[in-house]
Amino acid sequence: MLSVTRTFLLSAIALATLAACHPKEEAKEASSAPAASAASAASGESTAKAQARGTDMRKEDIGGDFTLTDGDGKPFSLSDLKGKVVILSFGYTHCPDVCPTELLTYSDTLKQLGDQAKDVKVVFVSIDPERDTPEVIGKYAKQFNPDFIGLTATGDQSLPVIKQQYRVVSAKVNQKEDSENYLVDHSSGAYLIDKNGEVAIFSPYGSEPETIAADVKTLL
Numbered sequence: 001m002l003s004v005t006r007t008f009l010l011s012a013i014a015l016a017t018l019a020a021c022h023p024k025e026e027a028k029e030a031s032s033a034p035a036a037s038a039a040s041a042a043s044g045e046s047t048a049k050a051q052a053r054g055t056d057m058r059k060e061d062i063g064g065d066f067t068l069t070d071g072d073g074k075p076f077s078l079s080d081l082k083g084k085v086v087i088l089s090f091g092y093t094h095c096p097d098v099c100p101t102e103l104l105t106y107s108d109t110l111k112q113l114g115d116q117a118k119d120v121k122v123v124f125v126s127i128d129p130e131r132d133t134p135e136v137i138g139k140y141a142k143q144f145n146p147d148f149i150g151l152t153a154t155g156d157q158s159l160p161v162i163k164q165q166y167r168v169v170s171a172k173v174n175q176k177e178d179s180e181n182y183l184v185d186h187s188s189g190a191y192l193i194d195k196n197g198e199v200a201i202f203s204p205y206g207s208e209p210e211t212i213a214a215d216v217k218t219l220l
Contacts, residue, residue, distance in 0.1 A: 071138015
């Protein structure tokens with residue numbers, strides 16, 4: 001029964017965080033749903049919002065090491081960051097709103113951490129390796145912060161396996177035949193990984209930098 005409950009929890013998180021990456025003028029309501037929900041909850045409850053924390057994932061069977069390609073075209077393993085706290089998120093460079101918003105949030109999170117930020121790394125994994133070459137994903141991530149690490153799958157590196165490890169869901173939408181102009185609906189939010197490389201906390205889309213920083217500090 002406990003196993004079933006955990007599986008249900010992970011499935012619920014994946015479905016709840018599926019982000020519709022549509023152009024703002026076409027799907028403003030979909031892309032801003034988490035923010036709208038937070039806004040309604042925050043009415044007269046700003047203190048409660050500030051104290052909201054991520055979901056503890058330490059008892060769940062999720063995560064693990066993987067190797068992808070970084071912005072310099074070199075293999076990069078998550079285990080290379082052992083000894084650091086990692087903010088791990090998945091997305092793609094053509095994402096019109098959700099991914100930029102999240103990466104800006106993680107940049108602000110590092111500012112909230114001050115000197116402790118030296119012990120934290122932000123890793124952004126592309127779920128669109130067809131368009132996100134190592135150079136593209138590397139430059140994109142560093143636009144938000146010079147220390148951000150962008151990764152993508154090349155050669156025989158298996159993105160589907162990594163997505164399964166982290167319960168990431170993604171699917172192309174609005175794609176015309178033989179067209180490279182498409183969007184990708186994908187799971188949003190980030191995993192906070194402790195210094196031993198284990199998934200510790202899930203931070204949902206829409207979390208405030210102060211909240212994420214508070215969770216990160218528990219892992220430092």
